[in-house]
Amino acid sequence: MDLKLQGKTALITGSTAGIGKGIAEELLKEGAHVIVNGRSGKRVDQTVSDLTHLGKVYGIAADLSKPDGSQNLIKQAEEIAEIDILINNLAFFEVKAFEEVTDEEWEDYFQVNIMSAVRMSRHFLPKMIKRNNGRLLNIASEAGIKPVPSMIPYSMTKTSLISLSRGLAELTKGTKVTVNAVLPGPTWTEGVENFLKGAAQAENKDLESYTMDYFKENEPSSLIQRFATIEEVASTVAFLASEKASAINGTSQRVEGGIIRSI
Known part of the structure; x- marks a missing residue:
């Protein structure tokens, strides 16, 4: 299937490994230009080296847990190209008893898993709406619907991303811009x-x-x-980022193998 992504520019946060890197690879195969991001310049450079044979890929090192880092990424990304696809993938998790999670650790979860997506979306979504074209995807998790007792802070942040996605989608009403959440299961x-x-x-x-x-x-x-494999999640993201998914907006697309029991 031709997803008609040739020449589109995608910015993917937290994309030097795992699902983020897999999404970058999938979009490059579909002909998109990709900007990868991570905190470490060395890892960003290595990711660009790993993927450059697939197409046009750029790398920007920036710490999105801080406002200054987010602004740095935004500035450098816009110097490369107009962003057609924004994928907020950055997140971290830790298996830890709820009573042992400190206030400082809760704040870290909030800044990295939620505020990085808020800052990116706050800048790029209005631009997409103004030009009446664009895709915004927040990588949440099935844990956002089915919280994991040993990962409560992570689960809470993913629930927040699901709500954020639906709220942002409401802002796109009547336009050709879509906002969706993707809920991978264990990958x-x-x-x-x-x-x-x-x-x-x-x-x-x-x-x-x-x-x-x-x-x-x-x-x-x-x-x-x-x-699930990284490729299974990445292919779902690529489809939602494409023109083929133009009627899908405000949803939480599950890629979790049926873990969540519902109709």
Whole structure:
């Protein structure tokens, strides 16, 4: 399917690894120009090097947990091109008991997972609406609907992103701009693999057997009973970023293998 993304410019926050990098790769394959972002200049440069064979890719190092870092990214991105597609992907998580999460850690979650998306959207969405064209996607999580007890701050921020997405979509009424949230479920990223390796070692199990048991014990409602691949999530994002998805607005698109039981 031709998604008609040739020549479109996409800005993806937090895209030097995992789902963000996978989205960049998918959009490049579809002919889009991509701006990747991360805090480390070294990692940004490496990502650009990894992806440059696929198409036109730029890299901007900026810490989006701070207003100055967000403004730096915005300024440099606009010097490259007009942004047609904004994908707010930046986020972090930690498995930690609720009572052990400090006020400072809660603030970090708020600044990184929520305010980075707010700052980017506040700048770029009005420009999209003014020219009557654009796509804004917030990468949330199934945890935003089905909170994880060991990851309550992360889950809360993803719920906030879902609400933010719907609210922003209301601002696009009658235009050709769309805003949607994407809700990946457990996805096999480098970070997840490292986490599972540590968990398996703690229980004296090998990674393969621990992973096989993971869904039976932790996600029994999953219908696919496996981790989603980065490519599966990225292809969904690419479709929503395209003209083919022009009638999809204000939604929370699930890519979570049926974990959330609903009709």
